[in-house]
Amino acid sequence: MSFDRQRVLVVGGAGFLGSHLVDRLIRDGHWVICIDNYFTGHKRNLSHLHNHPRLETIRHDITEPILLEIDSIFNLACPASPIHYQYNPIKTIKTSVVGALNVLGLAKRVHARVFQASTSEVYGDPDVHPQDESYWGRVNPIGIRSCYDEGKRCAEALFMDYHRAHDVDIRIARIFNTYGPRMAFDDGRVVSNFIAQALRGEPLTLYGDGSQTRSFCYVDDLVDGFIELMAYEGRACHEPHNLGNPGEYSMKELALEVQKLVCTDLPVERRPAPPDDPMQRQPDISCAKRNLGWEPRTRLQEGLGRTIEDFRQRLKAGETGTYARRRSLRTESKP
Ligand code: NAD
Ligand code: UDP
Ligand code: UDP
Numbered sequence: 001m002s003f004d005r006q007r008v009l010v011v012g013g014a015g016f017l018g019s020h021l022v023d024r025l026i027r028d029g030h031w032v033i034c035i036d037n038y039f040t041g042h043k044r045n046l047s048h049l050h051n052h053p054r055l056e057t058i059r060h061d062i063t064e065p066i067l068l069e070i071d072s073i074f075n076l077a078c079p080a081s082p083i084h085y086q087y088n089p090i091k092t093i094k095t096s097v098v099g100a101l102n103v104l105g106l107a108k109r110v111h112a113r114v115f116q117a118s119t120s121e122v123y124g125d126p127d128v129h130p131q132d133e134s135y136w137g138r139v140n141p142i143g144i145r146s147c148y149d150e151g152k153r154c155a156e157a158l159f160m161d162y163h164r165a166h167d168v169d170i171r172i173a174r175i176f177n178t179y180g181p182r183m184a185f186d187d188g189r190v191v192s193n194f195i196a197q198a199l200r201g202e203p204l205t206l207y208g209d210g211s212q213t214r215s216f217c218y219v220d221d222l223v224d225g226f227i228e229l230m231a232y233e234g235r236a237c238h239e240p241h242n243l244g245n246p247g248e249y250s251m252k253e254l255a256l257e258v259q260k261l262v263c264t265d266l267p268v269e270r271r272p273a274p275p276d277d278p279m280q281r282q283p284d285i286s287c288a289k290r291n292l293g294w295e296p297r298t299r300l301q302e303g304l305g306r307t308i309e310d311f312r313q314r315l316k317a318g319e320t321g322t323y324a325r326r327r328s329l330r331t332e333s334k335p
Contacts, residue, residue: 003231007031009070009112011062011103012077014041016182017117017175020219021074021226022046026054028227033068037061040079044319045182062099063091066106072230073114075103078152080119082145082274083188089147096151097158104162113169115230116159118240120176121149125278132284133174133240143276156240163238171229171237176244176283180219180303181310185319191216194255195304195311198262208273210252215282217245218303221296228292236291244283245296261304 008025012018013034018041025032026049034046034057049055060066062077078095079085085092100116107114123131124139139149162168179191186192194204225243249257255268288294 003072003113003227005029006071007033007069009033009035009068009073009106011035011073011075011099012041012117014038014043014045014057015076015080016041016045016180016184017178017219017222018074018076019045019182020180020223021076022049022055024223024227026052030054032056033058033070035060035062035066036077040081040084040184040187062102063094065102068106069110070106070112071110072112073103073107074117074226074230075100075115076117078117078148081184081187081189082148083186084184085148086144089144092147093151093154096148096155100155100158104158104168107168107170108162108166111169113171113230114159115171115173115226116155118156118172118174119148119152120174120242120244120281120283121145122153122156122174123281124149125276126280129280130246130282130284131242133242133287140276145276160238169238171232172240173226173229173243174240174283175222176217176242176281177214178217178219178222178244180307182219183307185311185314190214190251190254191304191307192311194258195262195308196315198258198264198266199308199311199315201264201266203267203269204255204258205271206251206255206268207271208251208277210255210268211250212273212277212279213248213250213281214254215245215248216254216300216303217243217296218298218306221245221298225288225292225294225296228294229288232292234291236287239287241288241291242283242285243288243294244285245298245300246283246285247300248280248282249300257300257304258308261301261308
């Protein structure tokens with residue numbers, strides 16, 4: 001099966017990554033159905049495609065079954081930032097696990113190829129560096145991040161079992177930290193926090209001593225990787241593939257980079273490190289390079305520049321936060 005002009009379902013298509021994927025699929029000539037419950041996603045992420053003849057959007061929660069006739073599926077539904085996934089941890093696990101089950105049941109019924117957006121968090125706080133796909137991870141099963149990590153690990157197990165038991169044609173991407181235009185301002189992630197803080201003239205909040213590292217991939221590069229993985233039909237196509245940018249930066253370095261690009265000399269404000277915060281993270285992408293011929297191209301400075309420009313426009317337009325954040329603020333302010 002080639003990945004050419006199909007009816008493609010994107011679950012979680014109104015989110016940050018989902019909306020960029022929908023853009024790409026529409027550009028490539030596919031018919032796209034997007035389903036989303038708008039928990040962390042937003043209609044405005046797809047508003048530029050309003051009334052597009054090849055896009056249909058459906059408000060639906062993937063923890064409930066759904067009947068559709070499609071050729072392939074991308075499953076991206078899941079709140080992805082700690083603030084969002086810890087807001088209702090039980091719902092987060094349900095979305096990962098029951099959501100994956102429904103997506104797989106659907107894929108099995110209509111014989112669709114199905115892609116799972118997994119995460120580098122399946123490696124936990126790794127004692128192997130950089131992490132390749134053969135590493136089984138070091139995850140705390142009972143910590144405050146486990147609703148996300150363990151939910152995603154269980155989803156991977158379900159994908160593998162539907163493949164082994166029912167021959168479902170699966171793809172699994174283990175996504176490392178990704179950034180770009182349309183990230184939610186209020187998602188608490190380091191890139192969105194630093195950029196929004198710098199543009200608002202607030203100090204940049206650095207957690208811990210700032211020596212912890214992450215590797216940041218620009219969203220367009222990542223979406224190229226999704227498409228390559230979905231199209232790949234080689235021997236290892238059902239195995240997980242790391243997708244990310246191996247360029248590793250400490251949070252201190254990232255703060256400096258954002259300050260340089262926004263042209264501010266705002267102070268950095270130290271905050272305690274969050275519990276279970278991994279000290280190092282860097283993808284080993286040899287598998288994706290070898291099998292998909294894929295590697296990221298966008299330099300951090302270039303990607304940050306485009307993200308800053310997008311944030312500037314949205315702040316100017318008075319954009320407010322996501323539904324998830326608005327709800328959590330309401331709850332926090334209750335007496
Ligand atoms: P996001 O929060 O912007 O997107 C998730 C989308 O799923 C949102 O539109 C949300 O409303 C929707 N959703 C959540 N629960 C749902 C449910 N029960 N039913 C239907 N829709 C639901 O996050 P993102 O950054 O775009 O991440 C997309 C996927 O990629 C997630 O599965 C995430 O775990 C994975 N991922 C992202 C990153 C990253 O750096 N952005 C890294 C690793 C993995
Ligand atoms: N499912 C779905 N759409 C479909 C087919 C199945 O949402 O087109 C759901 C189904 O309701 C079930 C899950 O997917 O909750 C797993 O389906 P499967 O057929 O694998 O298992 P079973 O229904 O036998 O539990
Ligand atoms: N971080 C930070 N300041 C912030 C937000 C995050 O220093 O305002 C740190 C955080 O402690 C972590 C790193 O930046 O070490 C990346 O955090 P993020 O939530 O973006 O990604 P994740 O921890 O899920 O990889």
